[in-house]
Amino acid sequence: MKLKVGIASHAQMKARSLAIAKGEVMPQPSDTKVWFNSIESFAKVLSERNRELLAIISRSHPQSLSELETLSGRAKPNLSRTLHTMARYGLVDLKKGARGAVVATAKYDQVELAVDLTAA
Secondary structure, eight states, X not given: OEEEEEEOOHHHHHHHHHHHHTTXXXXXXXXXXXXXXXXXXXXXXXXXXXXXXXXXXXXXXXXXXHHHHHHHOOOHHHHHHHHXXXXXXXXXXXXXXXXXXXXXXXXXXXXXXXXXXXXX
């Protein structure tokens, strides 16, 4: 499944949200779903290391952060921060599993980046 993301300033995102709220813009199913405020922030969230983490989650379906810690070689506090950031952007779901363990599920296997090169 593919997630469409875009780059927009805070002001641009706010203007779009207001236009939608006023009924001036009708969101379409094909519209961008997730927005980053810079290419740098997009690159940090989807760094090579974080893409590898998503691949591990997709392949192995770990049932806890402890299991993911073992599979990824990353410390649990680091994993928790990274996964919560990814969850904010809709890249992963975090749910309670057996015995209250946090279970991360990758929601997408592809990301499409839309960047307006003419916007200031």
